Amino acid sequence: MDSETQSGTYLEVQNLVKWFGDDPAVDNISFGIPKGAFLTLLGPSGCGKTTTLMSIAGLHSIDSGRIRVGDVVYTSPKEGLFLPPEKRDIGMVFQSYAIWPHMTVTQNVAYPLEIRKVPQSEIDDRVADVLELVGLTDMAEKMATQLSGGQQQRASLARAIVAQPRLLLFDEPLSNLDLKLREQMRVELKRIQNEVGITSIYVTHDQSEALVMSDEIIVMSKGHIEQRGGPLEIYSRPVNEYVSNFIGVANLIKGRVTQVTEPGRGTVQITDHGKDIQVACNLGPGISEGSDAVLSVRPENVHAERENGDGASLEGEVLQAIFLGSHVDCRVQWGDFEWKVIAHPRAHLKAGEKVYLRLDPEHTLAVQP
Amino acid sequence: MSTETLPRTVERSLWANRLRSLLTQENIVTIIVSLIVGAAVILPLITLFISSFKVLDPLGWDTTWGFGNYVTLFTDRIIPKAFVNTLIISSGSTILATVLGVSLAWINARTNCPGRDYLEPYNLIPFFLSPFIGAIAWHNLGEPQTGLLNVWAREIFGFEGALMNIDTIWGVVWVTGIFFAPLVYLFVVGSLRRMDPSLEDSARTTGAGLVRTTMTVTLPLVMPGILSGAIIVFVTSAGEFGVPFKLSAPYGWETLTTQIFSKAVGDDANHFLGATMAMSLGIITVFLIWIQQRYIAPRSFTTVTGKGFRPNVLDLGQWRWVAFGYNLSFIFVAVILPIACLIIVSLHPVWTGKIVPEAMTFNNYVKTLFFWREDSIQAATNGIVNSLILAFGGSTIAMVMALVVSYMIHRTKGFGVRLLDFLSVVPIGFPGIVLAMGVLVTYIQTPIYATLWILMLAYITRFFPYGQRNISAIMMAISEELDQSSRMAGASWFTTLWRITIPLLKPGIFAGWILLFIIFLRELSISIILFSTGTETLSVGVYYLTNFENEPLTAALSMAQTVVLLIAIYVFRRVAGREALTA
Ligand SMILES: Nc1ncnc2c1ncn2[C@@H]1O[C@H](COP(=O)(O)OP(=O)(O)O)[C@@H](O)[C@H]1O
Numbered sequence: 001m002d003s004e005t006q007s008g009t010y011l012e013v014q015n016l017v018k019w020f021g022d023d024p025a026v027d028n029i030s031f032g033i034p035k036g037a038f039l040t041l042l043g044p045s046g047c048g049k050t051t052t053l054m055s056i057a058g059l060h061s062i063d064s065g066r067i068r069v070g071d072v073v074y075t076s077p078k079e080g081l082f083l084p085p086e087k088r089d090i091g092m093v094f095q096s097y098a099i100w101p102h103m104t105v106t107q108n109v110a111y112p113l114e115i116r117k118v119p120q121s122e123i124d125d126r127v128a129d130v131l132e133l134v135g136l137t138d139m140a141e142k143m144a145t146q147l148s149g150g151q152q153q154r155a156s157l158a159r160a161i162v163a164q165p166r167l168l169l170f171d172e173p174l175s176n177l178d179l180k181l182r183e184q185m186r187v188e189l190k191r192i193q194n195e196v197g198i199t200s201i202y203v204t205h206d207q208s209e210a211l212v213m214s215d216e217i218i219v220m221s222k223g224h225i226e227q228r229g230g231p232l233e234i235y236s237r238p239v240n241e242y243v244s245n246f247i248g249v250a251n252l253i254k255g256r257v258t259q260v261t262e263p264g265r266g267t268v269q270i271t272d273h274g275k276d277i278q279v280a281c282n283l284g285p286g287i288s289e290g291s292d293a294v295l296s297v298r299p300e301n302v303h304a305e306r307e308n309g310d311g312a313s314l315e316g317e318v319l320q321a322i323f324l325g326s327h328v329d330c331r332v333q334w335g336d337f338e339w340k341v342i343a344h345p346r347a348h349l350k351a352g353e354k355v356y357l358r359l360d361p362e363h364t365l366a367v368q369p
Numbered sequence: 370m371s372t373e374t375l376p377r378t379v380e381r382s383l384w385a386n387r388l389r390s391l392l393t394q395e396n397i398v399t400i401i402v403s404l405i406v407g408a409a410v411i412l413p414l415i416t417l418f419i420s421s422f423k424v425l426d427p428l429g430w431d432t433t434w435g436f437g438n439y440v441t442l443f444t445d446r447i448i449p450k451a452f453v454n455t456l457i458i459s460s461g462s463t464i465l466a467t468v469l470g471v472s473l474a475w476i477n478a479r480t481n482c483p484g485r486d487y488l489e490p491y492n493l494i495p496f497f498l499s500p501f502i503g504a505i506a507w508h509n510l511g512e513p514q515t516g517l518l519n520v521w522a523r524e525i526f527g528f529e530g531a532l533m534n535i536d537t538i539w540g541v542v543w544v545t546g547i548f549f550a551p552l553v554y555l556f557v558v559g560s561l562r563r564m565d566p567s568l569e570d571s572a573r574t575t576g577a578g579l580v581r582t583t584m585t586v587t588l589p590l591v592m593p594g595i596l597s598g599a600i601i602v603f604v605t606s607a608g609e610f611g612v613p614f615k616l617s618a619p620y621g622w623e624t625l626t627t628q629i630f631s632k633a634v635g636d637d638a639n640h641f642l643g644a645t646m647a648m649s650l651g652i653i654t655v656f657l658i659w660i661q662q663r664y665i666a667p668r669s670f671t672t673v674t675g676k677g678f679r680p681n682v683l684d685l686g687q688w689r690w691v692a693f694g695y696n697l698s699f700i701f702v703a704v705i706l707p708i709a710c711l712i713i714v715s716l717h718p719v720w721t722g723k724i725v726p727e728a729m730t731f732n733n734y735v736k737t738l739f740f741w742r743e744d745s746i747q748a749a750t751n752g753i754v755n756s757l758i759l760a761f762g763g764s765t766i767a768m769v770m771a772l773v774v775s776y777m778i779h780r781t782k783g784f785g786v787r788l789l790d791f792l793s794v795v796p797i798g799f800p801g802i803v804l805a806m807g808v809l810v811t812y813i814q815t816p817i818y819a820t821l822w823i824l825m826l827a828y829i830t831r832f833f834p835y836g837q838r839n840i841s842a843i844m845m846a847i848s849e850e851l852d853q854s855s856r857m858a859g860a861s862w863f864t865t866l867w868r869i870t871i872p873l874l875k876p877g878i879f880a881g882w883i884l885l886f887i888i889f890l891r892e893l894s895i896s897i898i899l900f901s902t903g904t905e906t907l908s909v910g911v912y913y914l915t916n917f918e919n920e921p922l923t924a925a926l927s928m929a930q931t932v933v934l935l936i937a938i939y940v941f942r943r944v945a946g947r948e949a950l951t952a
C-alpha cells in the first residue's frame with residue numbers, strides 16, 4: 001500500500017501552470033489532499049476548474065508544476081515526466097456523462113475491468129455490485145441511449161468507481177440535471193463516495209452544492225486559489241471580498257481599519273454622508289491597523305430595530321420587505337448603500353419605515369478587498 | 370496496487386524521460402500519417418512545378434531550364450485552342466448543370482410535385498456513374514450515321530439527314546452538363562429543405578406571385594449553395610477527360626485534358642510540356658476552389674435558419690404535372706436512355722445503327738468479362754481485376770488515413786494540425802489528371818512506376834479528402850468526452866480508437882468507404898496517365914476498347930461497370946441514408 005497514507009498528502013498538486021495561447025488558464029495552483037477525502041473546486045465558469053482536473057487526469061499536458069498521487073509522479077515537465085491518462089488509474093465523471101451509446105449499461109460499466117484484464121466471472125460480480133450501489137440493477141441490459149439523464153449519471157458514476165481507482169474526478173456532474181434531481185443526487189453521490197472511500201475531487205460552480213457535499217472547498221478565481229477551508233469556515237470566515245461575495249449573500253462595505261484592539265479584533269471606520277462611523281468587528285487574515293478593508297456581514301447577522309438601542313446603530317429606511325414565511329427578506333437604504341437584511345416576521349417591518357441596523361461584532365468581519 | 374511498475378522520480382535522465390513521454394501511440398501514429406499525407410500531397414505538386422521549367426530540346430534527349438514551356442502554351446498550334454475549348458465546355462456545362470440542378474432541387478424540396486420522394490434517388494444516379502460511359506452511350510445515341518436517335522428520326526419520322534450530331538464540342542457540354550447536374554442539386558437541396566418557409570410566406574403575403582417569390586426570395590437565399598455547386602461543376606468539367614476524349618477530340622476539338630494526355634503518353638510525349646499544362650490548369654482550379662471554400666461555402670450556413678422546420682411545400686396546382694414530367698424527362702435522358710442504348714449496342718456483334726434481334730448475342734460480355742478464357746481481351750479483363758483491387762484496397766487505406774487525419778484535426782490541438790487541415794483540402798483543388806501528371810513526373814524513375822501502387826497512391830491522394838469529410842461530419846457531432854472517458858477507464862489511445870471512436874464513427878466510415886469505392890471503380894483521368902500494360906483499370910479497359918476495338922465490346926464492358934456502380938449506389942443509399950450527401 002502507498003507509504004504516505006500516514007504522512008497525510010495523497011494527491012499533491014504543486015505550482016500547476018497551464019497556458020492556452022496567451023492566457024494562463026491555471027496560474028500557479030498548489031494543494032494537497034489526504035487519502036479518502038472529498039475536496040471541491042468551486043468557482044465561476046472559466047476560472048480554470050476543468051483545466052485543473054484535466055491536468056490531474058492527464059488529458060492535456062501542463063506547462064509547469066508537479067502532480068503526484070501516492071508515490072507516483074503523474075506529471076512533471078521539469079523532470080520530463082508525463083504518465084499517459086490510461087496509466088493514472090483515475091475514475092472520471094464528465095459533465096456530459098460520456099456514456100458510450102453503442103454499448104449497454106453493463107458493457108459500459110464492465111469496460112474498465114475488461115481493460116484491466118479482470119477474469120469474466122469477477123467482472124460479472126463487480127458490475128452487479130456496483131450497479132446495485134448506484135441503483136441501476138434493473139437497467140443493466142438497456143442500451144445506454146435508453147437511459148434518462150439521471151440514470152446516465154449513475155451509470156457514469158458506476159463506470160468510474162468499478163475498478164476502484166486511486167482517484168475520482170467529477171467535472172460538474174450534476175449541472176445537466178433538473179433542480180429536484182440535482183438535490184437528490186448530491187446526497188446520493190456523497191453517500192456512494194463515502195461508501196467506496198475513494199479520494200475525490202469535485203468541480204462545481206454551484207456554491208450550495210459545494211457547501212452540502214464537501215469535506216473541504218477550494219474557492220478559485222481566474223486561475224488562482226482564493227481560499228481553502230471547510231464549508232463552515234469558508235462561509236463564516238471568508239478571507240476576502242471575492243470569497244464572501246461568491247459564497248452565500250453578504251453585505252460588503254468599504255472601510256479602513258482604525259484600531260486593532262486584540263489579535264483578530266478591532267474597529268473599522270466606514271463613512272456615511274461624510275459622517276464616520278466606527279464598527280467593532282473581527283479581523284480576517286492579513287488585516288492590520290490602517291489597512292483598507294471590506295466589512296462583510298451576512299444578512300442574517302444584521303438586526304433591524306425600531307429603536308436606536310445603544311446609539312451605535314445605522315439609521316436607514318426600509319425599501320422592501322418580502323414575507324417568506326420563516327423570515328422576512330428586507331432591503332434597507334443607508335446612504336448610497338442598500339443593505340440586505342433578514343428579519344424576524346414578528347418585527348413587522350414595512351416599506352418606507354425608518355429602522356436602525358445593529359451589527360453583531362461577533363459576526364461582522366473585516367476582510368481584504 | 371502495482372505502483373512498482375509505474376515510473377517514479379528515478380535517476381533516468383531528463384531527456385530520456387521527455388522522449389518517453391513524447392513517444393506515445395497517438396504521437397507516433399499521427400506523425401507517421403502526417404508525413405505520409407504531407408509527402409503524398411506536396412511531392413507531386415512540387416515536382417510538377419519544377420518540371421514545368423524543364424524544356425525538352427528538339428531532339429528530345431536533354432533538357433534545359435527556362436520558361437520555354439510556358440511560351441509554348443501560347444505559340445503552339447493546338448494548345449491555345451484547347452484552352453478556349455476547355456473554357457467553352459466548362460462554362461457551357463456549368464450553365465446547363467446549374468439550371469438543371471437548381472430546378473430539380475427546387476421541385477424536389479419546395480413543391481408538391483407528385484412522387485418526389487421516389488424521384489430523388491434517380492436524380493442523383495448520374496453523379497455516381499461514369500461521365501465517360503455517358504459519353505460512349507450518347508455517342509451511340511447521337512452519332513450522325515449510326516446514332517440510335519438519328520436512325521429513329523429518319524425511320525420513324527422521315528427526318529432528312531441527322532437530327533443531332535453529338536460528336537461536337539456542344540455534345541461535350543450536353544453530356545457533361547447532365548452528368549454534373551446532381552452536383553449542383555446536392556449543394557442546394559439541403560438548404561432548400563431546411564429553409565424557413567415563413568420567409569417565402571411573408572413574401573407572398575406582400576402580393577408577390579409564385580415565380581416572383583421564387584426568384585426574389587427563395588433562390589437568393591440559396592445563392593451560396595448555387596455558386597458553390599457551379600464552381601465545383603466548372604472545375605470538375607475543366608478536369609474531365611473522358612467526355613471530350615470520346616466526343617470532341619477525335620473531331621478537332623482538343624481540350625487541356627486531352628492535350629495533357631497526349632503529352633503524357635502519346636507519340637509526341639513531352640512530360641515537361643504536359644506538366645506545364647497541368648500546372649496552368651491546376652492554378653486556375655485551385656484558385657476557384659479557394660474562392661469557393663474561403664468565401665462562398667461559409668456563407669451557405671448563414672442564410673438558412675437552424676433545424677426543426679417542416680417546410681410546407683408550394684402547391685403548384687396543375688403545374689405539378691409539368692414539374693413531374695420535367696423531372697421524369699431528366700431521369701430518362703440522363704439515366705434510362707444511355708443505359709438502354711448501351712444494353713442494345715452491347716448485344717450486337719457489330720453496330721450499324723439498326724437493332725437486329727436475331728443477331729443478338731452475349732458474346733461481347735464473354736470476351737470482355739470472362740478473364741479465364743483464351744479469347745478474352747486482356748486490357749478489359751485486367752481492368753476488372755485491377756479496378757476491384759484498387760477499389761477495395763484503395764478505399765480501405767484511404768479511410769484509415771482519413772480516420773487518423775480527422776482524428777488529428779478534431780481531437781488533437783498540437784502543432785501541425787492546421788497544416789494537415791490545409792493539406793487535406795488541397796487535393797480537392799486539383800483535377801485528377803493534374804495530380805496524375807505530378808505523380809508521373811515524381812515517380813517515373815522509381816520502382817513503383819508501372820505498378821498498381823502508383824495508381825493507388827494517386828487515387829488515395831486525390832480522393833481521401835472525400836472520405837475524411839464523411840468522418841469529420843460525425844466526429845464533430847460526437848463529444849470528445851466519449852474518447853476521454855475511455856482513456857480514464859484505462860484504455861490506451863489505440864484501444865480507445867478501436868473500441869470507442871471507430872464504432873461510433875462506423876456510419877461515416879462506411880459511407881465514405883463506399884463513396885471512394887464508387888469513385889475508384891470508375892476512375893479514368895488519373896488512370897489514363899499512370900497505367901501501363903498489365904495495370905489497366907476498368908475505365909482504361911473501356912478506353913482501350915473504344916479506341917482499338919468496336920462499340921459493342923465497349924458497350925459490354927461499360928455495362929458491366931455500370932451494373933457494379935448501380936449496386937454500390939444502392940448499398941450507399943441504404944447505409945448512408947438520404948442526408949449523407951446533401952450539403
Ligand atoms: N482547449 C482550450 N483552448 C483554449 N482555451 C481554453 C481551452 N480550455 C479552456 N480554455 C480557457 O481556459 C480558461 C479556463 O477554462 P476552464 O478550465 O474550462 O474553466 P472552468 O472549468 O472553471 O469553467 C477559460 O478562459 C477558457 O476559455
Ligand SMILES: [Mg+2]
Pocket residue numbers: 046049050051172
Ligand atoms: Mg468547466
